Amino acid sequence: MTRSRLTPEREAEMYEAVLDLLREVGYDALTMDAVAGRTRASKATLYRQWGSKAELVVKAMRHNKPTSVHDIDTGSLHGDFRAMLDSTDDCQMEKDSALMRGLAQAVHTNPDLHEALRDLLIEPEISGLGVLLRRAVDRGEIRADNPALGYVVHMIVGAFVARQLIEDRTPDRAFLTDYLDAVVLPALAA
Amino acid sequence: MTRSRLTPEREAEMYEAVLDLLREVGYDALTMDAVAGRTRASKATLYRQWGSKAELVVKAMRHNKPTSVHDIDTGSLHGDFRAMLDSTDDCQMEKDSALMRGLAQAVHTNPDLHEALRDLLIEPEISGLGVLLRRAVDRGEIRADNPALGYVVHMIVGAFVARQLIEDRTPDRAFLTDYLDAVVLPALAA
Numbered sequence: 001m002t003r004s005r006l007t008p009e010r011e012a013e014m015y016e017a018v019l020d021l022l023r024e025v026g027y028d029a030l031t032m033d034a035v036a037g038r039t040r041a042s043k044a045t046l047y048r049q050w051g052s053k054a055e056l057v058v059k060a061m062r063h064n065k066p067t068s069v070h071d072i073d074t075g076s077l078h079g080d081f082r083a084m085l086d087s088t089d090d091c092q093m094e095k096d097s098a099l100m101r102g103l104a105q106a107v108h109t110n111p112d113l114h115e116a117l118r119d120l121l122i123e124p125e126i127s128g129l130g131v132l133l134r135r136a137v138d139r140g141e142i143r144a145d146n147p148a149l150g151y152v153v154h155m156i157v158g159a160f161v162a163r164q165l166i167e168d169r170t171p172d173r174a175f176l177t178d179y180l181d182a183v184v185l186p187a188l189a190a
Numbered sequence: 191m192t193r194s195r196l197t198p199e200r201e202a203e204m205y206e207a208v209l210d211l212l213r214e215v216g217y218d219a220l221t222m223d224a225v226a227g228r229t230r231a232s233k234a235t236l237y238r239q240w241g242s243k244a245e246l247v248v249k250a251m252r253h254n255k256p257t258s259v260h261d262i263d264t265g266s267l268h269g270d271f272r273a274m275l276d277s278t279d280d281c282q283m284e285k286d287s288a289l290m291r292g293l294a295q296a297v298h299t300n301p302d303l304h305e306a307l308r309d310l311l312i313e314p315e316i317s318g319l320g321v322l323l324r325r326a327v328d329r330g331e332i333r334a335d336n337p338a339l340g341y342v343v344h345m346i347v348g349a350f351v352a353r354q355l356i357e358d359r360t361p362d363r364a365f366l367t368d369y370l371d372a373v374v375l376p377a378l379a380a
Contacts, residue, residue: 026295028218104294104355105216114358122356147372151349153356155373158348159341161355165294166312166347168304182337183345183377190376 006049014039015060022057023098027106027113030057054110061116077136077188081180084128090172096121097160097171126153136188148187155184196239204229205250212247213288217296217303220247244300251306267326267378271370274322280362286311287350287361294351316343326378338377345374 006014017038021030032053036043050056072083100121107114129152136142142149159179163171196204207228211220222243226233240246262273290311297304319342326332332339349369353361 025299026218028216028295100355101294101298104291104351105218108291108354108358109215117355126356147368148376151369151373154349154352154369155345157356158350158352159344160348161294161351162344162348164298165290165307165351166316166343168298178337179341179344183341183373186338186380187373187377190380 012063014041015063018056018060019064019095019099022060022102023095024102026102027057032056054112058112058116061113061120064120072132073135076139077132077141078181078185080132080136081185082177084132085173085176085180088173090170093160093172093176094170097164100157100161101164122153122157125157129153129156133188142188146188146190148190152184152188155187156180159183202253204231205253208246208250209254209289212250212292213285214292216292217247222246244302248302248306251303251310254310262322263325266329267322267331268371268375270322270326271375272367274318275363275366275370278363280360283350283362283366284360287354290347290351291354312343312347315346319343319346323378332378336378336380338380342374342378345377346370349373 014035018030018035021034021038025034030053032043032046035041035056036046046056050059072080072087074080074083100117103113103117107117133142133149133152137144137149148155156176159176160171163169163175169175204225208220208225211224211228215224220243222233222236225231225246226236236246240249262270262277264270264273290307293303293307297307323332323339323342327334327339338345346366349366350361353359353365359365
């Protein structure tokens with residue numbers, strides 16, 4: 001049997017379509033039919049290539065390179081936070097937020113998805129922040145034993161999700177800038 | 191045509207079963223078949239009584255009385271927070287957390303559901319906290335112009351959701367006690 005291969009460009013295009021659908025309808029409502037329709041591929045091709053919806057979604061997430069830890073070092077935590085926000089844009093934030101929303105229930109029951117979400121969105125955030133925070137401790141801006149150090153990612157990821165859940169608004173740079181100044185920096189400075 | 195009526199007890203039992211299913215599988219994966227199976231009712235009864243899945247879920251959420259704003263007034267914000275946590279338990283927190291998770295995607299596309307979630311879980315939290323915070327401002331514990339005052343619900347709801355999303359752990363009283371001491375109180379004291 002000849003197995004037709006997809007070009008890398010076609011594969012990338014299909015992964016992008018899967019992520020778009022995931023943001024629009026969420027994991028549970030995403031069907032292979034919808035993916036086939038959006039990508040103009042046959043369902044037979046999808047199943048031959050990826051085997052299952054879960055595998056297709058995990059591959060699509062892994063194909064999307066996480067934001068690299070930028071070489072941010074402005075000399076102050078306040079400046080580093082600002083530079084971090086400058087390295088993204090409102091559109092990307094909206095996309096990440098929609099992805100988290102679309103996966104919130106599914107990751108709870110599907111360990112592979114949870115691992116992909118961690119790798120794609122959460123771990124890069126944790127390790128990038130870790131570098132900034134260690135430098136701030138070294139500079140004496142934050143006490144090394146400040147208990148808020150263990151919750152910076154909770155504060156930030158939480159702000160993302162809560163903005164959506166409480167206000168039904170997308171987190172944007174203006175909101176996050178204000179939140180960092182009002183909540184995160186004061187808690188770390190205590 | 192005679193329309194059989196459900197007793198209030200039977201109705202309450204069915205609403206509880208709907209909320210349990212919602213916590214287990216989430217809104218999108220919840221089917222009228224599953225509700226019928228769990229409650230030993232016929233699908234015809236469900237549709238005759240509630241018309242649609244969305245209406246059944248909204249009614250089930252509204253039937254569940256939100257926690258009333260307790261008469262908490264210990265004389266300090268720290269004490270009030272502790273008393274608030276003492277008025278709930280880990281099991282209730284786990285249930286609320288599962289409900290938020292199960293509804294995160296659906297509320298984004300269904301305004302009735304979003305309103306029910308706000309009324310049931312979010313507004314009571316906001317108004318209850320508002321009372322405690324105003325008294326803390328009056329006592330001089332918090333400056334009236336502290337910008338963190340506008341984000342207390344974000345911090346707390348955020349901690350709930352992030353605990354789940356980052357660590358795949360259920361928020362419990364021990365976690366929230368530590369988070370309040372490490373993050374919320376220092377940000378408010380700034």
